[in-house]
Amino acid sequence: MARKIKTAEEILKEETGEVRSLRSYESYLISTIAIAWAFFQLSLASFLILDGTKTRAIHLAFAMSILFLSMPIVKRPPRFLRYFAATDKIPVNDYIFAILGAAAALYIAVDANGLAMRAGFPITRDVVFGFATVILLLEATRRSIGPALTIIALAFSAYAFLGPYMPQFMAFKGVSLNKYLNQISLSTEGIYGIPLGVSASIVYLFVLLGSMLDKAGAGKFFIDMSLSLLGRFKGGPAKAAIVASGFTGLVSGSSIANIVTTGTFTIPLMKKVGYPATKAAATEVAASTDGQLMPPIMGAAAFIIAEYVNVPYIEVVKAAAVPAFVSYFALFYVTHLEASKLGMRGLTKDECPKFFEVIRNGAHYLIPIFMLVYELVIVRHSPEMAAYNAVLILALIIFYQEIRKEFKTGGSKNFAAAMINSIKTIGNGLIGGSRNMVSVALATASAGIIVGVVGMGIGGMITQIVETLAQGNIFLLLLITAIASLLLGMGLPTTATYIVMASLTAPIIVNLGASYGFFIPLMAAHLFCFYFGILADDTPPVGLASYAAAAIADSPPIATGIQGFTYDLRTAIIPFMFVFNTDLILHNIYSWPLGILIFVMACFAAFAFTAAIQGWFITKNKFWEIPFLLATAFILFRPGTLLPILGLGEDMKYWMYLIGMACFGLIVLEQMFRIRLAKKA
Incomplete structure (x- = not known):
């Protein structure tokens, strides 16, 4: 077991870059840079x-x-390249790379006035630093998140130069080296564009908050609280895993970090009450992946969506809330169905933590989260101000926690030790926040290369290609986008997948949808790209989230990924529904009662869809019940579908929920009647 858990931790370390066991002075050097970055932010x-x-x-x-x-x-070189794979020290060449990388990145800041005066006419020094920025950034990205994003960025860059020599349907006028560098690395249209800007101004603070919560021990508190509330129910550990992952996902942008934090505790408990290893791991994968759907951070994409769509951040939260909570409620239902099928029990009273004891020892962890939500939703402070204030509150709580702990064990004489432990905990949180941000910063910067190339004029050509593939069918257009996001997301972080797909296809979805006679809000198009970027995290054969959970559960990674993807089908249907029914993202919905009605009906729709996919409702489904369940889900997800069939006006749309709920009720009655007959027999 220990070996498998270590493997999961190694996957997380690769994501955060902690693969070297360094000498003390080297570790201090990196820690100093990380803390300096945190203080700068x-x-x-x-x-x-x-x-x-x-x-x-x-x-x-x-x-x-x-x-x-x-x-x-x-990482795994032949013998003659082992010097370049050193994990016990920092080779001289990497010191040089670090200095050159920092210098190249800073050039646009150091010579900002000169570059502004020479816009479009770079001198030799500009070309050298601009080219070095692109090359060093792509190399850093390759090391950090693998070769996929680097290859895609290089392919787009090559296309920018080779466009005139392409086949006619792909032909592009092409660009010069000066124009390319001016767009990509010497202005704010490429590498230094909106995604990196959001990463620098907002995302870092939320990731820092998540890291400090983790170092302070909040992850264990969330797990214990969830188990104390839900552990005794049927399949209780699985339901507790969902709640714990949801809380962790509030401020964590990484599904792998979520799995390692919560899955280490919940997966063994799921196996203990009867979940097969594959299903236990898949449940944690689905719960942790969905953590990125949860506002306020949403895998760092919420803030980028706000910038791209040009709306206040709170509008993104409003649009994302109903789909995210519906997805989580449906996952609860999945675990309930699995527990029913397998005849599972919950944990015993003695096996569950005591709720009031858990709250008494850890309620202070909830204060920063409540503070964050209060400032974002009630006071309407900017995201960066809200996150900054939450970080300050958390720092004070860490001091309180350590002082309380020391006073409990040794009295006031240990005050100095408590202060030292507090500073260490905060320092580890600062270092962890910076390490967690490395891959996000590099991914957003490298994705900026693709965005910059698209901005040079190939967007119209991409639109024509996609329109030809879609053949005038809006559903086919969405399916192409979904498949492309899943394929792209297998090798990219969620944020990078979203940026690339949003830059390429979100405007196309809106524009082509309008030409096909469908009104699709820009917000719906961006959320569509975002959702399928997230689902790629557990899409076989690459999904790293599945490998991390499988390592803990001792289950086959591919089988875990497939099982997790079947659980996530209830999430995959939601983006298609909110594109065709914008009520689900509360577009032009300003009434609380109406918003709650839409949410409740969407939950029942998700339950019906999940029951059809899982083959189990109250009891095992008959084959003819499955299309009936799917039809019920469709009516409740999109009640307007029935209006033209029944010859009714738009004002009757919400009355169609009655028909959907009647269908739902009929299936319940029919299966209950079938169970009663079976008992009599």
């Missing part, structure tokens, strides 16, 4: 005023320097 949210370009450049410089010092060039 905190100062931006409080007193330091810098223009956006300089902020983005410094942000990227920190990420590049930490990455090159932490990750070797190659």
